[in-house]
Amino acid sequence: MEKIETYSFRVEPFHVDFTGHLFLGVLGNHLLNAAGHHSHNRGWGIDHLNQAHYTWVLSRLSIELTEMPAQYEHVEVETWVESVMKLFTERNFLIRNADDGRIYGYARSIWAMIDTATRQPSDLLALKGGDILNYVLTSEEKPCPIAKHGRVRLSPAAQQLATIDTHYSDVDINGHINSVKYIEHILDLFPRQTHEQHRIRRFEIAYKAEAFLGEPLTFISEPSAELLPDGEAASTQIEIRKNVGLADKPAGESIVTAHVFWA
Amino acid sequence: MEKIETYSFRVEPFHVDFTGHLFLGVLGNHLLNAAGHHSHNRGWGIDHLNQAHYTWVLSRLSIELTEMPAQYEHVEVETWVESVMKLFTERNFLIRNADDGRIYGYARSIWAMIDTATRQPSDLLALKGGDILNYVLTSEEKPCPIAKHGRVRLSPAAQQLATIDTHYSDVDINGHINSVKYIEHILDLFPRQTHEQHRIRRFEIAYKAEAFLGEPLTFISEPSAELLPDGEAASTQIEIRKNVGLADKPAGESIVTAHVFWA
Numbered sequence: 474m475e476k477i478e479t480y481s482f483r484v485e486p487f488h489v490d491f492t493g494h495l496f497l498g499v500l501g502n503h504l505l506n507a508a509g510h511h512s513h514n515r516g517w518g519i520d521h522l523n524q525a526h527y528t529w530v531l532s533r534l535s536i537e538l539t540e541m542p543a544q545y546e547h548v549e550v551e552t553w554v555e556s557v558m559k560l561f562t563e564r565n566f567l568i569r570n571a572d573d574g575r576i577y578g579y580a581r582s583i584w585a586m587i588d589t590a591t592r593q594p595s596d597l598l599a600l601k602g603g604d605i606l607n608y609v610l611t612s613e614e615k616p617c618p619i620a621k622h623g624r625v626r627l628s629p630a631a632q633q634l635a636t637i638d639t640h641y642s643d644v645d646i647n648g649h650i651n652s653v654k655y656i657e658h659i660l661d662l663f664p665r666q667t668h669e670q671h672r673i674r675r676f677e678i679a680y681k682a683e684a685f686l687g688e689p690l691t692f693i694s695e696p697s698a699e700l701l702p703d704g705e706a707a708s709t710q711i712e713i714r715k716n717v718g719l720a721d722k723p724a725g726e727s728i729v730t731a732h733v734f735w736a
Numbered sequence: 737m738e739k740i741e742t743y744s745f746r747v748e749p750f751h752v753d754f755t756g757h758l759f760l761g762v763l764g765n766h767l768l769n770a771a772g773h774h775s776h777n778r779g780w781g782i783d784h785l786n787q788a789h790y791t792w793v794l795s796r797l798s799i800e801l802t803e804m805p806a807q808y809e810h811v812e813v814e815t816w817v818e819s820v821m822k823l824f825t826e827r828n829f830l831i832r833n834a835d836d837g838r839i840y841g842y843a844r845s846i847w848a849m850i851d852t853a854t855r856q857p858s859d860l861l862a863l864k865g866g867d868i869l870n871y872v873l874t875s876e877e878k879p880c881p882i883a884k885h886g887r888v889r890l891s892p893a894a895q896q897l898a899t900i901d902t903h904y905s906d907v908d909i910n911g912h913i914n915s916v917k918y919i920e921h922i923l924d925l926f927p928r929q930t931h932e933q934h935r936i937r938r939f940e941i942a943y944k945a946e947a948f949l950g951e952p953l954t955f956i957s958e959p960s961a962e963l964l965p966d967g968e969a970a971s972t973q974i975e976i977r978k979n980v981g982l983a984d985k986p987a988g989e990s991i992v993t994a995h996v997f998w999a
Binding site: 485486487489490491492493496498502505506509519520544545640641642643644645646647648651652653657658660661663665668686687 | 756
């Protein structure tokens with residue numbers, strides 16, 4: 474079995490923003506689909522694993538782009554596994570134009586395998602006799618030339634921006650707020666002008682805990698001191714907390730952190 | 737050229753709700769994609785028309801389902817034109833399982849062609865020498881066995897449910913609130929319990945005017961007197977108004993009406 478899976482899609486009209494470029498959340502969705510097909514075709518899909526009481530959990534995703542695909546473009550996503558540790562595996566992505574081969578960018582992700590009964594991470598190397606190691610392509614064999622995931626460190630100066638309720642459309646089959654919806658909600662924090670005058674150069678997100686339908690989400694944000702030529706922050710760190718303001722635990726619980734870098 | 741276009745998709749994991757069934761908004765998106773491919777392949781696509789300063793505008797969409805496609809199912813959408821009048825055309829859809837052929841349901845839609853310079857509807861029969869008539873399949877030739885679009889009539893007893901701000905992710909390439917996002921926001925009005933205990937049997941939506949990024953949307957709702965066996969309303973009429981509460985025009989402007997029928 475090939476170690477690389479190629480997944481193709483067309484940028485559909487309802488999947489582009491007001492600049493005519495693919496929504497980052499939709500790109501994230503396509504990357505997760507590519508990952509799903511890669512795993513499925515190698516006997517490691519959620520459909521196989523659920524029967525064995527295991528499921529993949531996305532822990533981190535970092536996407537770095539020199540260009541965002543535009544409406545009607547045909548896009549190919551290559552995905553492969555860069556490394557496997559006991560409790561985590563690194564999966565990378567290459568995103569290119571299917572017609573002329575130009576590269577839009579790359580992405581990195583980190584996944585854990587959870588035992589659905591105990592909610593504890595499982596030993597990836599022990600499952601299926603270490604079969605997962607058959608699919609590894611090291612960084613020498615298949616480079617992914619973008620930085621690894623960074624850390625978000627909010628200072629006391631970080632500002633609480635918004636609190637939103639969560640609804641039916643926010644949750645996935647497990648009743649958890651959908652990974653892609655967090656990306657949408659984060660990008661919705663920025664005003665029209667930011668999206669008009671800048672594009673997302675790099676986006677990092679770390680999923681730390683689950684939120685459920687109806688739990689309110691609070692967005693805390695800290696723009697970088699570094700500025701772009703027009704005076705906007707070069708990047709913004711974001712933390713999402715749930716159930717902020719309850720009497721017994723006023724700070725709530727941190728569930729997602731993200732870092733948006735603008736060009 | 738065949739009068740029917742068939743468009744296929746797989747129900748992806750991030751496109752299903754907490755019951756494991758396709759989100760209605762995502763189904764709507766697939767129907768619009770099917771319509772886009774049908775028009776494009778017959779020289780009537782937005783990509784051709786924009787160059788000639790015309791664009792399609794969706795006026796009404798009604799979807800009626802005996803079953804909603806579930807995760808990983810392969811779905812085929814057939815779409816065809818049932819009739820063409822001077823200012824409107826009726827386009828229908830059949831939605832079926834690609835593997836066993838069982839029919840999930842049907843949809844009806846009404847479209848106008850707008851001159852992008854004047855924003856006025858154009859005479860469909862005059863464009864391209866009446867070429868659109870070559871693609872009509874009458875209801876005798878290809879039946880669409882669901883009712884035509886109904887009318888929403890709110891009484892003075894209708895209740896204002898919620899007002900939401902609109903953000904970056906809500907708008908399409910024209911800067912208008914995206915047709916599919918209205919469907920999401922409408923279904924987000926209903927509590928978890930309604931979605932848990934009932935499925936959408938029929939959904940009607942009429943797009944009457946545009947809203948733009950940043951314009952607040954107010955949702956007004958009126959449940960039917962007719963009840964389901966568990967006491968929930970059999971259907972709910974909804975109206976979306978924009979810019980409600982401004983001093984010079986407190987009632988705002990009606991932009992969308994919808995009617996959700998539960999089973």
